[in-house]
Amino acid sequence: MKKWIASFMVLVCVLVGISANGQKATGSTESGEGGIVLQVFDAHAYGLDQYAEMVKKFEASHPGVTVEVQHAPNDSQALLQSRVNSNDIPDVFDVESGTQARNYYEYAYDWSNDAAVLAKFKQSALDTGLDAQGKVMSLPWTFENMGLIYNKDLFAKAGITTLPQTMDELEQACIKLQAQGIPAFALASKETWVLGQVATHFMMDKKLGAKGVVEALNDGQLKFADMKNLPNLFRFLDLVMKYGVNKPLEVDWETSENKIANNQAAIIHMGDWCQSTLDSFNPDANLAFLPFPVSEDPNDATLLSSCNWTYIVNKNSKHLALAKEYEEYILSSTEGLKWMSDGVGAVPGAKTDMKIRGYLANDASTYLTAGKTNGWIHTSTPLGYYDLLGGDLQAYMIGQMSEKDVIESLQQFWDAAR
Known part of the structure; x- marks a missing residue:
């Protein structure tokens, strides 16, 4: 639906299939040193440098964990569906909110009882991740x-x-x-x-x-x-x-x-x-x-x-607690908020007073705050x-x-x- 910004296209072509920490996104769950590999699928082309730094800090605080990210801004829906069809479902992945997201809720972890996590997000942002029964099946990215x-x-x-x-x-x-x-x-x-x-x-x-x-x-x-x-x-x-x-x-x-x-x-x-x-x-x-x-x-x-993109945790992940922690980290931690506010230049779905880069997002923020x-x-x-x-x-x-x-x-x- 959304057209990716042309100035990033050359960079994206280089980065598709490359993890945020510089490793190939092969889809493997094995680590050469016997550690844990967390598989992440990300459809965005914005703030990739900040994303890479964010991943490094997560790995540094989790010895033995490697975060393997497949950046796929081009044909993301087809690539994700192919992985699902091959039973290679990432531990954490993002899709467009609404019609597309609902197609993946059968694989999604239900956040409804994680009150401490949900409290970190704006309610209007959380509403974009609800299923027909009102359960929170995904967490919001940016407005x-x-x-x-x-x-x-x-x-x-x-x-x-x-x-x-x-x-x-x-x-x-x-x-x-x-x-x-x-x-x-x-x-x-x-x-x-x-x-x-x-x-x-x-x-x-x-x-x-x-x-x-x-x-x-x-x-x-x-x-x-x-x-x-x-x-x-x-x-x-x-x-x-x-x-x-x-x-x-x-x-x-x-x-x-x-x-x-x-x-x-x-x-x-x-x-x-x-x-x-x-x-x-x-x-x-x-x-x-x-x-x-x-x-x-x-x-x-x-x-x-709207929060047009939403992140899902695979409910059947072998590392469910870690996948939940990673999703919460990228969407609501200080590092994650920096990635969204400065690297991407967008208003996070999480609650924050952090300054937003970009005059349009800042202009829109005044209308959001005023309820308009x-x-x-x-x-x-x-x-x-x-x-x-x-x-x-x-x-x-x-x-x-x-x-x-x-x-x-x-x-x-x-x-x-x-």
């Missing part, structure tokens, strides 16, 4: 936050002194930007995953929350045609077509981020995971989050936040959601499908999948 990102300098140039909170205000901002010759949007419309994420802002019902919306869709109590804000999704796409860059369906995620970082467009939709890419394009870019206006009620404006965020819907959608809805929205943008066509297509897809 990832997404919404509209705007260029402060271009807004100032256009005389926009107050952030738009409604659809009408957003359109007026577009008009002011156009008057200064500034494209309002560089939405990455070539990417079906971006359009799929955009759509979820307009699906959100704050009274239900993200989980409640998905449950209502699954049991048939809620229909897409009845979502009060969903028609504004199409109004938003109309604004993108009218006030955005030329040929918006040719704009990919990297181009989108490049344009906003270099003052070539005022607004994109993305998450704080793109911080490193933005910095690589222009470290002096003056950017911040803009909660997404989705109606004429300012209270509906949304910044979506909602959860993610798209991680709980049926498999195939992005391709279906993203493709339909692209068809709408070029006039090949109507608003009614798209909504009916989405409803049919969801009904068939649930």
